[in-house]
């Protein structure tokens with residue numbers, strides 16, 4: 232079983248796009264690959280009479296198996312705000328137990344699982360729970376998605392340090408070129424390549440219509 236936890240330098244940096252690209256790459260080596268969004272905030276009609284989160288729908292489209300929504304998205308909160316606020320507004324407490332249970336069941340059904348966090352590494356899920364705590368509870372290697380824009384060097388280095396300080400492995404990072412007007416993108420990328428201390432798994436060009444299938448991903452050897 233291969234599994235990883237995808238986090239980012241911020242919300243809106245390309246975690247979902249990167250998670251989908253990882254799923255497509257893993258599907259070239261493993262038959263049953265599935266995405267998981269343990270805690271999603273923001274729900275919309277799924278076209279089939281139910282509600283779903285757009286990240287969950289994107290992960291499902293990139294997965295090779297279909298699983299119950301209670302497994303790939305055990306906690307769905309209606310409002311598109313920080314999960315701890317969405318949970319308070321919905322009066323739905325976020326706890327680790329149902330997530331860990333869903334993940335264990337998913338492991339029996341899949342060969343590879345890509346778990347997408349919410350927001351960045353310290354995004355709060357409740358009063359006393361953060362994304363980092365969830366990743367630690369799952370004991371997964373982490374992939375850090377860096378949204379390449381001014382300010383990302385600080386965010387990337389803080390995130391990489393915090394991930395390692397939590398005792399987890401930073402398995403690699405992905406550069407997501409979210410700002411086509413950024414000055415000196417190559418110099419920023421070069422700095423990150425030499426300072427993050429983990430392999431660059433993908434360099435995602437800015438695309439007007441992002442398509443995860445076109446992203447070239449270099450998977451770590453042990454995931455192939």
Ligand SMILES: Nc1ncnc2c1ncn2[C@@H]1O[C@H](COP(=O)(O)OP(=O)(O)OP(=O)(O)O)[C@@H](O)[C@H]1O
Nearest residue numbers: 242243244245246247248350408435436437438441
């Ligand atoms: N390389 C790129 N080129 C152009 N647009 C991009 C790129 N990467 C991401 N985007 C766009 O930026 C937005 C945010 O990306 P995405 O939804 O993957 O972020 P996220 O990190 O998953 O956010 P969240 O914290 O909400 O889960 C999306 O509209 C996405 O299409």
Ligand SMILES: C[C@H](N)[C@H](N)CCCCCC(=O)O
Nearest residue numbers: 242272311312313349350354
């Ligand atoms: C609703 C949004 N798209 C994300 N899923 C949640 C982002 C949480 C950000 C928390 C923070 O302010 O750091």
Ligand SMILES: [Mg+2]
Nearest residue numbers: 246247286347
């Ligand atoms: Mg996302």
